[in-house]
Amino acid sequence: MPEGTEQRRSYRKGIERRQQILDHAIDQFAERGVDGASLRSVGDAIGVSHAALRHYFSSRDELLVEAYREHERRVQPETLPATEGAVESMAQSADRNRGIPGLVQLYSTLTSDALQEQHPLTREFIRARFSRVRDELAEKIAEGQRAGRIAADIDPRDAAALVAAASDGLQVQWLLDPGTVDVRRSLELLERFLPSGSAG
Amino acid sequence: MPEGTEQRRSYRKGIERRQQILDHAIDQFAERGVDGASLRSVGDAIGVSHAALRHYFSSRDELLVEAYREHERRVQPETLPATEGAVESMAQSADRNRGIPGLVQLYSTLTSDALQEQHPLTREFIRARFSRVRDELAEKIAEGQRAGRIAADIDPRDAAALVAAASDGLQVQWLLDPGTVDVRRSLELLERFLPSGSAG
Numbered sequence: 001m002p003e004g005t006e007q008r009r010s011y012r013k014g015i016e017r018r019q020q021i022l023d024h025a026i027d028q029f030a031e032r033g034v035d036g037a038s039l040r041s042v043g044d045a046i047g048v049s050h051a052a053l054r055h056y057f058s059s060r061d062e063l064l065v066e067a068y069r070e071h072e073r074r075v076q077p078e079t080l081p082a083t084e085g086a087v088e089s090m091a092q093s094a095d096r097n098r099g100i101p102g103l104v105q106l107y108s109t110l111t112s113d114a115l116q117e118q119h120p121l122t123r124e125f126i127r128a129r130f131s132r133v134r135d136e137l138a139e140k141i142a143e144g145q146r147a148g149r150i151a152a153d154i155d156p157r158d159a160a161a162l163v164a165a166a167s168d169g170l171q172v173q174w175l176l177d178p179g180t181v182d183v184r185r186s187l188e189l190l191e192r193f194l195p196s197g198s199a200g
Numbered sequence: 201m202p203e204g205t206e207q208r209r210s211y212r213k214g215i216e217r218r219q220q221i222l223d224h225a226i227d228q229f230a231e232r233g234v235d236g237a238s239l240r241s242v243g244d245a246i247g248v249s250h251a252a253l254r255h256y257f258s259s260r261d262e263l264l265v266e267a268y269r270e271h272e273r274r275v276q277p278e279t280l281p282a283t284e285g286a287v288e289s290m291a292q293s294a295d296r297n298r299g300i301p302g303l304v305q306l307y308s309t310l311t312s313d314a315l316q317e318q319h320p321l322t323r324e325f326i327r328a329r330f331s332r333v334r335d336e337l338a339e340k341i342a343e344g345q346r347a348g349r350i351a352a353d354i355d356p357r358d359a360a361a362l363v364a365a366a367s368d369g370l371q372v373q374w375l376l377d378p379g380t381v382d383v384r385r386s387l388e389l390l391e392r393f394l395p396s397g398s399a400g
Contacts, residue, residue: 032317033315033316033317033318034316035317035318035319037237083262103314104315105315105316108312108315111308111312111372112305112308112309112311112312114310114376115233115303115304115305115372115375115376116233116234116235117235119235126376127377130226130376130377131377131380134364134380135371143317154249154389157380158382158385159382159386159389161370161373161381161382162366162386162389162390165365165366165367165368165369165372165373165386166362166366166369167247167365167369168367168368168369169365169366169368169369170361170365172265172311172315172365172368173330173334173361173364173365175315176314176315176323176326176327177327177329177331180331180357180361182332182360182361185358186358186359186361186362186365187379188286189354189358189359189362189393190245190362193389193393194391
């Protein structure tokens with residue numbers, strides 16, 4: 001067998017093994033969240049050897065970020081209805097998250113790490129994610145304004161930051177007090193002044 | 201000197217030393233946030249010996265919770281204007297926090313820890329804090345409803361959870377992107393449908 005083929009096969013196997021580890025990490029995080037300050041302690045928690053993790057991920061932060069990125073790639077709906085409003089899109093995302101509290105915990109850990117200088121990779125990931133989410137929401141709000149559903153004097157970017165913030169914050173409160181806080185009911189109050197197409 | 205006096209003096213000195221450590225921890229956290237998984241690593245970061253910390257705090261979580269509790273006791277305004285609305289009260293609190301980003305980081309760390317089973321003390325502190333904040337906001341919203349400023353069909357508790365969530369989430373986004381996100385401007389959108397007395 002020519003050397004090139006062998007190398008390609010080994011490369012492919014490496015990709016597969018990395019993916020297996022990510023899949024396993026996501027399953028484990030979904031069940032019990034993440035509580036580990038080092039790659040070693042995360043490895044202990046999810047039952048993957050430190051050597052295996054080290055081979056595919058350069059740090060705890062990289063493993064956590066890649067696991068969350070892969071999770072989002074999976075749950076991202078292929079096609080969003082164009083008429084779906086900004087608030088409704090966040091409410092649907094919150095509905096999906098209800099079944100995977102561990103990944104809401106992981107998101108919360110990433111966000112909290114992102115605020116600290118010692119986690120530049122996480123900071124860049126979370127900062128870029130917020131920026132993308134705000135862009136998408138602002139575009140939906142601007143659409144609602146063009147259609148005359150949403151007051152024209154609302155700044156779409158200020159409203160987008162508000163909707164993203166409310167959704168994140170409500171999910172945290174719900175995890176702590178599921179009997180008291182209802183994410184969708186509270187978000188529906190926002191829908192009253194940022195109505196989507198269906199409510200228009 | 202009778203033994204009792206000696207004991208009382210030693211007790212008083214202990215209280216004072218504990219308070220000094222808390223003061224110092226708050227200053228340090230305010231400057232640079234907190235990034236330590238153990239009491240020892242927090243001690244290293246804030247320059248207090250592990251032995252001293254151990255004497256006054258049984259765990260990293262207890263130190264962090266007590267530091268945040270003490271910080272809130274200090275910044276809590278003595279008297280709130282009775283007419284101040286729910287949104288305005290959170291906006292004022294966010295204004296105060298702008299000068300102490302490290303304590304917003306500490307709050308974010310506590311909230312993220314609270315979601316994890318391994319931090320029962322933090323969980324109880326944050327859960328009780330959210331419950332108290334929601335109660336206070338719901339009372340303000342109910343006042344606004346009695347005064348006819350706020351729509352009567354809004355559930356004050358759902359709206360309270362929304363306002364608290366928006367305020368928390370916006371502060372996180374602001375810390376990551378201070379040039380893009382403006383906490384007060386976004387919160388003022390909420391004020392449009394949950395107006396305070398001054399705007400009424």
